[in-house]
Amino acid sequence: MEKNKYHTLLIMPSSPGKKIIRLSLPSFYWKMICVAAGLILLWAGVGTWSLFYHVKITKRCCLLEKEKQTAKSQLEEERQRLTYLDGQIKKIRKQAVFIQKFLGMEPHVPGKGKIGQGGEEVSPKVSSLPPDLQSSVHPTPLNLACKEISGFPSPKEIDSVSLNLNQIIETLQIKQKKLEYIPSVSPVDPQKSWISSPFGIRISPFTGKKQLHLGIDIAAWKGTPIMAPAKGKVVSVKKRGLMGLTVTIRHDSIYTTLYGHLLKSNVKKGQVIKRGDVIGYIGNSGRSTGYHLHYSVKKNGKHVNPFPYMVDWDNNHALFVSSAK
Missing domain, CATH: 1.20.5 (Single alpha-helices involved in coiled-coils or other helix-helix interfaces)
Structure with a gap:
């Protein structure tokens, strides 16, 4: 070793x-x-x-x-x-539906119901298709895909709200153009005037007998401005006997307004005016017991009560008119 x-x-x-x-x-x-x-x-x-x-x-x-x-x-x-957005969209949706109903519009509602299916059906036993060939359409996944996210509006609902608002805007624009020609405010400032005689049957201050009054008498101080209650065209500026100096405005094919007992006019025949333009001043021309404006409204050629077309008058004025009848 x-x-x-x-x-x-x-x-x-x-x-x-x-x-x-x-x-x-x-x-x-x-x-x-x-x-x-x-x-x-x-x-x-x-x-x-x-x-x-x-x-x-x-x-x-x-x-x-x-x-x-x-x-x-x-x-x-x-x-x-x-x-927060979900709450705001729901709030806007409710407001849109309310405005549409107010305007007489039909709210747009997203399509509901089952997805469209149809066609002739054949029993699988007599079908010529191979048994291992399955349909490419599966209802269950499609239904799941169509389900909405809980607590938040779907894109369809948001699009529906947007469409409703667009329709409201278009309708309001159309109605706004029409409203420009409809008498809707008092021709005299309500804070500087009062109604001395209403529309309809009254006791005449001149004869003491019942008489049909075809307008409203609005009393005010001498020289108080008289304003156009809507857009239109002056068709007449002249003296009319007992009515004194008058101005007549044709607003559209439906409405015509007349203003009597003027001190003086501020417009000419053929002049186009808009709501709020001064057309004359309170006077006492013609047969009158004091300074006031005789205001009458014709709708489709017939005299109507002007008071519903004076939306800027408050309840106190309305009560006064009611008591005067």
């Missing part, structure tokens, strides 16, 4: 005079020492790398956690915003 070979390790001191250290071991031990040192270095490297990776992962986790909290906060804000 051969003897083990020895290897000697000499450690030379850096300072002279010191003893040299000799370490003599069998080659087998040196191999074990080298393997152990390699394993230690490997363990140290792996540990260092693991520590570095752990620190990196920890930082990444912290960053992701912050991003998660930020996203959660933004999601909550978005949810609150959508809830």
